Amino acid sequence: MKAETIAAIATAMSDSGIGIIRVSGPEAFSITDQIFKRKSKKPLSEEEANTIHYGFICDGEEKIDEVLVMIMKAPRSYTAEDTVEIDCHGGVLMMKKILELVIRKGARAADPGEFTKRAFLNGRIDLSQAEAVIDVIQAKNEYALKSSVSQLRGSVSKKIKALRSEILYEIAFIESALDDPEHISLDGYGERLSGLVQSWIDQTEHLLSSADKGKVMKEGIKTVIVGKPNAGKSSLMNVLVGEERAIVTEIAGTTRDTLEEHIYLHGISLNVVDTAGIRETKDVVEQIGVSRARNAAKEADLIIYVVDGSCPLDENDGEIMEFIRDKKAVVLLNKSDLSMVVSAEELEKRSCHKVIPISAKEETGIESLEEEIKAMFYQGDIRFNDEIYITNVRHKAALEETEKSLKMVKESIENGMPEDFYSIDLMDAYGQLGSIIGEEIGEDLVNEIFSKFCMGK
Numbered sequence: 001m002k003a004e005t006i007a008a009i010a011t012a013m014s015d016s017g018i019g020i021i022r023v024s025g026p027e028a029f030s031i032t033d034q035i036f037k038r039k040s041k042k043p044l045s046e047e048e049a050n051t052i053h054y055g056f057i058c059d060g061e062e063k064i065d066e067v068l069v070m071i072m073k074a075p076r077s078y079t080a081e082d083t084v085e086i087d088c089h090g091g092v093l094m095m096k097k098i099l100e101l102v103i104r105k106g107a108r109a110a111d112p113g114e115f116t117k118r119a120f121l122n123g124r125i126d127l128s129q130a131e132a133v134i135d136v137i138q139a140k141n142e143y144a145l146k147s148s149v150s151q152l153r154g155s156v157s158k159k160i161k162a163l164r165s166e167i168l169y170e171i172a173f174i175e176s177a178l179d180d181p182e183h184i185s186l187d188g189y190g191e192r193l194s195g196l197v198q199s200w201i202d203q204t205e206h207l208l209s210s211a212d213k214g215k216v217m218k219e220g221i222k223t224v225i226v227g228k229p230n231a232g233k234s235s236l237m238n239v240l241v242g243e244e245r246a247i248v249t250e251i252a253g254t255t256r257d258t259l260e261e262h263i264y265l266h267g268i269s270l271n272v273v274d275t276a277g278i279r280e281t282k283d284v285v286e287q288i289g290v291s292r293a294r295n296a297a298k299e300a301d302l303i304i305y306v307v308d309g310s311c312p313l314d315e316n317d318g319e320i321m322e323f324i325r326d327k328k329a330v331v332l333l334n335k336s337d338l339s340m341v342v343s344a345e346e347l348e349k350r351s352c353h354k355v356i357p358i359s360a361k362e363e364t365g366i367e368s369l370e371e372e373i374k375a376m377f378y379q380g381d382i383r384f385n386d387e388i389y390i391t392n393v394r395h396k397a398a399l400e401e402t403e404k405s406l407k408m409v410k411e412s413i414e415n416g417m418p419e420d421f422y423s424i425d426l427m428d429a430y431g432q433l434g435s436i437i438g439e440e441i442g443e444d445l446v447n448e449i450f451s452k453f454c455m456g457k
Contacts, residue, residue, distance in 0.1 A: 020456075021102060026082060037058045079118040134454075166200070204399055210389045222271050232335060236332065
């Protein structure tokens with residue numbers, strides 16, 4: 001069946017200086033020729049690839065807009081098809097009007113992600129690179145953006161393809177030996193294969209070890225601020241956000257519910273939750289807030305425990321310190337601008353966590369907090385030249401299944417099982433790795449992945 005020509009608005013649906021209507025498919029040039037008027041009478045299909053042309057979009061004799069038209073010829077385009085991009089004025093009404101005209105002349109409105117889907121189906125990119133496209137668009141911080149760009153360039157797919165190539169070679173060797181035992185010997189093969197399988201397991205485990213860091217990189221650090229009432233949690237939240245989002249008063253228990261904000265600090269994303277002060281209370285509403293604070297802290301990647309250094313520690317502090325003892329946490333000794341009755345040394349000894357003196361009121365000590373968070377989660381600077389980070393949940397699941405299959409091969413070798421047992425589990429590992437780059441994946445999953453893309457991409 002002949003491929004359809006699709007079209008969509010490729011820029012945001014808001015008033016802007018420039019808007020782009022993307023047209024891709026076998027009739028992209030002929031459809032555009034019907035509505036694009038310029039001095040040259042030469043059809044766009046006869047122009048050189050990767051050139052830009054000035055003229056007007058017209059509906060019959062009516063000039064709709066003054067535009068630039070960029071043409072890209074297959075296979076040297078994003079979709080690997082003939083592609084036209086019409087750069088018009090960026091008004092929403094104008095973009096819609098030109099798109100409607102293109103559709104009227106024979107194109108079909110593209111589905112979400114259909115341009116990238118065609119790039120995948122036409123072999124220009126693999127599935128891991130296609131998924132990186134949406135990650136680039138949705139990146140919330142510097143690290144997520146760098147990781148996504150690295151994956152878009154093929155960092156993950158190159159590693160996966162190299163692993164699959166090595167595994168496939170051994171599968172082919174086993175099958176050949178079983179078919180032709182007179183000429184291909186398997187004597188001592190198990191010992192040689194065991195070393196290879198261990199290397200593949202190590203490589204898989206190394207990729208999996210990056211997944212937690214990759215999740216934090218992509219989604220941000222789920223951070224919960226806890227402490228007793230009036231310790232300065234909401235003041236800290238306002239300092240981090242850069243505006244007064246949380247209500248701050250001298251009355252203990254002002255915050256009754258959780259307040260969530262996304263914060264960007266020095267390339268790090270924090271999904272911060274300010275909670276109700278944790279203490280024993282008879283106030284029913286406050287009890288609900290305290291309960292929600294505890295639940296939020298249980299699910300957090302990071303807990304920031306704020307202590308009022310101007311007041312003695314009590315049983316509520318003791319309960320909080322016990323709660324965070326085995327969790328990733330940093331302790332802030334707040335109100336350093338006042339006379340302190342709690343020392344950093346005492347607090348560090350009791351809490352078993354790093355203590356940073358701050359003043360939320362004077363906004364001091366915040367840079368030290370930022371550096372500590374960066375060190376806790378990223379161990380300093382992250383390199384993208386030679387390091388691969390797994391940020392996709394689907395990729396992580398496939399690598400976990402790959403690891404299981406490889407360990408089964410190792411177990412079969414150690415138990416002296418026949419060589420055809422090795423081949424079965426090696427094929428499973430090969431298939432799981434193939435699902436990451438889209439070489440062994442069902443149509444339903446492909447459709448589901450691309451349905452999450454924005455329109456025009």
